[in-house]
Amino acid sequence: MDPGAIAIQVLNGLQYGLLLFLIAAGLTLIFGILGVINLAHGSFYMIGAYLAYWLSEKTGSLALAIALALPASLLLGWLVERLAIAFLYQRDHLYQVLLTYGLILIFNEMQRIIWGNDVHGVTLPAQLAGVIPLTDLQSYPVYRLFISLICMLIAVGMYVTIHSTRLGMMIRAGSSSREMVQLLGIDVGRLFGVVFSAGAALTAFAGMLAAPINSVYPGMGENILIVSFVVVVIGGIGSIKGAFVGSIMIGLADTFGKVMVPEFSSVVVYALMAAVLLWRPQGLFGEK
């Protein structure tokens, strides 16, 4: 491959990885802080995408659609946490898996009822629809760079929140000792609600951002869910740093895999996971 092509694949890989990070970060936090394995996490990705599609059709503007869809996702996340997830704290993982699996079925079917089985596209806003030239022969879509940029900003924002704000302190403390946090007068239930909603909204936002590139179709949540599980396993449960490193690794591995071994590209991601597990069963940054 010539340098230009390699550069494009690297950019693609990074963009995919950064998008994955939004989803995996939420998943790993929810597991690390709340102790809940949430299979319906991918459904928020799908909900975000569909909301983006639907609202942008209605309003004619993707930006406006996202502006409306984000608070809606936060609210939905909060409701799901209060009405379903709250029953799962301290319960066996088996029941968590099953209940959230049931939620997947419900969400998927509701999506079908509301929006049908068709695949939908989302139009890019004109300002972002262009390309940037990289070399004499190759150029790169502006929108993809935009996605990468936004995701990086969010990653930085997350880092700042977790390391410099009181909320971040509570989140880090909550993963060591729920009981001590309560003894200090902090309502752990509300903390969980905030963490869950934030995770759900981030995932939904990823769906909204990705919609113009990946289009919007039934079942899109599950594919990304499983990949984000792989990211979390590789990175280590509860570690945002791990989620970041894992996402970038998977993003690059998958992208280059598609180019270099197209027939087995999907397998590359899992082979990577197997390799990491052989070396460190608790993930790169996980705790034993």
Next chain:
Amino acid sequence: MTNAPTIEAKGVHAYYDTSHVLHGIDLTVNQGEIVSLMGRNGMGKTTTLRALVGLIRPRQGTVFVRGIDLTGAPAHQIALAGIAMVPEGGGIFPKLTAYENLVMAARPGRDGKARWTLEDVLELLPRLSERLRNMGGNLSGGERQMLAIGRALMTNPDLLILDEATEGLAPLVRQDIWATIRRLRASGVAVLVVDKDIDTLATIADRCAVIAKGRIVYSGTPTTLAAERDVMVRHLSV
């Protein structure tokens, strides 16, 4: 209401599964006083404390905080009512810095006044000012206990509960902690202390209670306790 005891447990019974571990505990701490709770291990001291702060729900009996019935209330509510507990070992968060540990839950007292600010806490516990940037997990045992006490004070409580705050610490460090507790009483915070150092407790506490096998077997002042050789020998010494 203004003179109501800071915390009052009456007839508290508690269970671990089917095991009856607290049999009708009566314990009161009045405003500004220091009360010590003593007894050998496994007798129910920590269980009593946990029942007071809401980590265990009493099956029978009541817990009043400043005259308000908070029996069975969730732990964070009791904490917000002005009760701060330092559990055995301190319970500081290892992945947060000492500064973050102190600041995370800091709030003004119930009356809106912040009698304990960061500066006040650091003045009380000067060793911490050199360690503010260190991770909680990297502090020594004594520093962790100090940090835990400081963290509790930052919530400006009416009552500070200390569970074995000097356990496993070197004698000099223990001295420091006792001195700290003495200075606390001057500031008006009530303290409930569980410890094995009976002699020092006798010089600090206003009142003491002895617990054995889940029951309060003695309640009085340190002087009268010292006179009760029988209680001393049966429940406290080797």
Next chain:
Amino acid sequence: MADLPRPILILLVVAAVLLAAFPFVGDRFYIQLITQMMILATFAMSLDLLVGFTGLVSFGHAAFYGLGGYTLAILTRDTGLVSLWATLPITIVACGLAALAIGWLSIRTSGVYFIMVTLAFAQMIYYFFNDARGFGGSDGLYVKTKPDLAVSGVTLFTLQNRTALYYFALVAMLASAVFLWVLLRSPFGQVIAAMRVNEGRTRSLGFSLGRYKLVSFCVAGMLAGLAGYLGAVQFGFVNPAHLGWRESGRVLMVVILGGTGTLFGPALGAFVFVLLEDLLSNLTEHWLLLMGAFVVAVVLLLPNGIAGLLLRMAGKTSAIRVRATASIDKPRVVEAAARHGPILEIQNLTKRFAGLAAVNSVSLQLEAGKVHAVIGPNGAGKSTLINLLSGELPPTEGLIRYGGADITGAPPDSISRMGIGRSFQITNLYPSLSCFQNCRIAAQSRLPSSMRFFRPASQLVEVSDRAQRALNRCGLSQRSWDLASTLSHGDRRKLEIAMVLATEPDLFLLDEPLAGMGAHESREILDLLKSVARQHTLILIEHDMDAVFAIADSLTVMVNGEIIATGPVEQVRADRAVQSAYLGHRDAAE
């Protein structure tokens, strides 16, 4: 588990008979539907082995189901094989090998990681069959010819025939059930049952759990392959969806709906589930919504599934009815204290954690047949000392000699086999097993190997005897068949001691046996300990001084990881340094 209440046994037998008779009266559609149910039942039972009995929640079990189908399809397409004799064993072996590979990688993880890892590996297989050339892509493959069974050139039946397939599926389901039942009654089965209830305790009894999990995983994979084989025969094709996570979720749902850990539950669950799917899909196009709501409702309302409901209705409160295979009153020959001289010698034993010495250069000699108490403030290193002696922790420095032999650094199972038993400070029992089963697994841990699959564990008479004797010694014979979770705190401590007795040690290490006991319970445990002390050597950590003085011959006081006094009880008691360590005199020599 092996002994079901009579009403349920009758129900199952009647059901089997009805199933056998059905093709004579039923119509084609229902024969096909019930075949589907029976195949799903086999699939579900195989997953129950993993989830309900071994405690491994796999979200990728459909991979083996699909693999079974694909193996058959490939065999019939690429080789000329149509015989059941050939295709079925090959399929099962292929699935077993795949399970071995995936299992070996997955079992390195546990808990949530395991769930995610099995999910991911299944997806890997899904994408492999979906993307690779030669497997029909997302359309999948047809099963060209359905297998038949021929003996000496005479074709007995072909699975092309709907009724033949029905009966074959019925036989497969019943055979799988019987096979699993036999497996679960074997010593192997006892270990995995114990592992699922309390993995930590089972590990400290010395069982190497990875091996047991792997065997379980492979057996489950092979049975799932059998189900997949039959599924492919029934529908005549396989496609990647059969391997996908939805299929894995579906079968997991069936297992939970039926009731994990019962075998018959998931089988029943399969029947109910297929019926439900059929009904709901005829109700509305969006039946998955109803199915999802149903799943949520089952999780919240019926956590023990249909089997749980049935068992409750059959009035089952205790674990199993009495299977009196153990002879109850054979008295053990009283010996042990015939030895003279020190039974345990510790020299300069040190354990450091990150530079901090929890146990610092401890030296001690203990006499056989005596009771030796270790006391001291919290954090003095007493529990660490016990952990060093029992092999849970390796020492940083120093020597431990038991009966003259050097046991420094030996692992817990060797130490247990040498005759040192320990009880835990926080009772570490198997709550959902009966008292007898608790003691039996402890007794079984002393066998050289529990990897025996086909004889029932109850035939290990020595093991059962030891367990029952231990229970009797501790006054728990009346509660032998009650679940450990129904015991009072004091009785649980007695069971903990009984478990140690069941391993027939000479030296007992007891970590705060009276912790959390009320006065009455303390007395009972103390009496038990006194009786045990007559035939064993005891090392006891305790805080209850009344108890210590009532039972101990010698006393060691530890403070900050070091011994500050040791010797006969009265002498140590009078020692000033000891008094100051407890009462905190500042002026003592320190």
